[in-house]
Amino acid sequence: MTPNKALVFAKVPTGLPVAGEHVVIKTNEFDQNSAPPSKGFTGKVLHASFDPYLRHRMVDPQNARDGFEPLPVGSVFPNGIIVQVLRSDNDRFTPGAIVVGMGPIQEYVSLSEKEASQFLPLLNPQNLELKYFLGPLGMPGLTAFSALYEIGKPKKGETIFISAATGAVGQIVGQLALREGLTFHGGFNYRDGDILANLKQLAPKGIDIYYDNVGGKQLEAAITCLKDWGRIVACGYASQYSIPPEKQYGIRNTSMIIGKRLTWRGLSVFDDHMGNAYRSRHQEAVGQWIAEGSFTPVLSETNGIENAPQGLVQLLEGKNVGKALLNL
Template structure:
């Protein structure tokens, strides 16, 4: 057994919290000889981030606002932490790995399978002091909707190459499995069966920095609520509304947050000369190389034969494709 001291929320403050009154240290015990949670891991905390937004959690339940939910009095305060893995029951991490994610601010943490998607291994080839991965090298968080499609799968994987944490949404269990297992996204959820706002708060309790919008509708609304100050929205499509009459389309109700959070919301078209035209050669060379070395995965959804073309296109509109949808022709030599 080892002592496990944690920072807990003892009492609701009315102004600046007072150490020893509103915020205290609670000591419990942690069984170091116990196996890790099934599908998860146990870790020793190396560093925990302190961020201004935590003040929004230290309020009475009826004072929750700005998209934050009040932390129950008596709870260990959670935030982004760096953990060294002690025991693992997942192929994602092994003993000795340093990982970053969201957990309790305490000396030891047991991370179960439901929390696993919120953690990523720290890549540190220059052997820097890992503390910088909670500061100068803290990766931003990107959420991409329709993430298993032609655009979404590329956006997510390219963001992962840039060391961003990536959360993706898709419309079936199989698609979300591909996001996790094939594309190695840090979090994935089925927007048809889960509340996007709840899922984003689960995978990124500290908020997201970028939303790559292929969907519009309620996922856009959820993303606006979860974006941090100075977040960015890249509007590439609004597939959830394409088949809905204009007078029945989803009305976004929280656009006022764009002002308060100083968000940037910009449309993107690959046909713009300063986008597709400017970067086409670089894109073709790099992506071909990465596909060739298998560091970038491509999933295709093929409809065979012109006779099935109408069905294939409708399946795309219905979201039944998995990956980039294409039609293959019967070629006669």
Template sequence: MPTNRVLIFSQVPQGVPIPGQDLKVVEKEGPHPTSTRPPPGGFIAQSVYVSFDPSMRMRMTTPDKAGVFPPYPIGTALTSACIVKVLVVDSSISTFKPGDLLLGNGPVQEYHTVTASAVPQFTPLPPNPFGLEPSVFLGALGSTGLVAYAGLYHFVKPKRGETILISAASGAIGHLLGQLAKREGMTVLGIVGSDEKVDILTRKLNFDGAVNYKKGDLHKSLKELAPNGVDVYFDNVGGQVLEVAIDILNQNGRIISCGAASQYNLPIEKQYGIRNTFLIISKTLTWTGLASRPGAWMLAYEEERQKNMQKWIHDGTMKPLNSFTYGFENSADGVVDLLKGSNVGKAILNLTDAVNEP
């Protein structure tokens, strides 16, 4: 009997999820990769790449504690953006064929039996004139890249000579935003969690400077790194790092809050309360929230983003980074590594070695 491995949300984690306990890979009955008939108006596909995102942690909760994102029901598959390879297609579908790669959203599992009602959730990859690796459409050319691109031009409004500070600067959004800001003539500084990541930002991605927040006094380190303060703080972590950033922001500075990764694994009673919000008044700061789910305003940048970033990736002036987890059996570990901050760039489950030919 054909099997289909699925990543299941088995129980609400206490802190960082534990693979095999809170998240489990289980085998279920699945479609035969080539001989199972697709549902009417649907298709059968195999996962090639699956996106791992911090928002997954926000969904690992109970309905009474749910926030922006709906919680995963206990015992069901995690869901995420993915790139799948079409194996079998119902004859009524003419927009794609076996062998095509589609971008969509679905359960984190090896095979997908997609019914007619779910077909609109999958679309062909955008035009790829430079033949870039398909995985880039989950990162720099996917939703995270759009958040970085639109976030910079819509909210940061970069000005040559200004200084921008980015937390989680080696993450999926941060490392792209920093490179984009550098193109616009900004001085780009990053906050990361290891010396290795500091080296990646400064030596590989051309950041002007970076600090490891786990070493020494962060406030002192940032004052030394930016003696004249910073004009923009792009926040991906919240918590105490946000508090320090508020303190070193210049008059009329700007905060763009895109995430609070340092708080996602903590119960609300243990989350860090910012103590210096009074500085928003005295410094006349502006503080803007940036949701990671693309809205209409963000999608208005999509055509421009695809055109520009594809060209920059092709010519080497934009360097998207990925942290791949290989093999479905390691999918739970890949999610947990992301939530621990182990990734550099976009975290992706890579299943290319197991892909069947249609």
């Protein structure tokens, strides 16, 4: 038997989670020689993704929000993982193959037919580092790509403002914006000074697109600075995730949306007209750009399952630069 350490949701937090209290490591055992489940497979997890949406699931079932199903206390955190197949009872997955999908963040997995159906063979024609398929070539990259083109509709010469531009999605949007000839050449730390004043200084003529990952004060500032017919891509509101609903920041200038004829649209990468519609184009283009060196993946890496609680909490604290992931 082999020790099988897992990242476990131990307790519902009231604010920011604390590593070792709300997020912990627990160890079970795994038999590498055991037969796989019927029509399923067993495997070794190589990389796992940390994503801000996990905070939505760390709530009491009575406080479910935004359509995310609360995680039962004591369960292993599920998220995007890259797995090397060990044993298989499914023709889609051969031993030694590398696959990617949604599964538990732990060292080894034993997946049923239903769980295995969420996995796909990882196609890597450019022979890139596997971890990129949880970042620029994974869900964050596809979210950035599809939302920018489907909702942002960028035009050369326009100006874009991206909140959390150093994050998993924001850093992809920024590089795409530069490729599209958008003005995106300055930045500021939202913790330093007045957000609206900083934005007006950087974009004195206003902005055309706001790619919103954080909500709150940055959203309010963006609405003020958007030009007529501007577009807001509502991807997330990370600044409010760990704040109780009654204490979240209230946007005060939504009346400007009418006068400026703004488009403000939310998204889910899982919608057919989003991820599915842009998947092939995204994989081909971004994969080629990474291979040729004209696109730079930025990663915030945690090494070792024993450090996973700290890695996840640091993401939720906003301390990551680039895509947060775990190397097992």
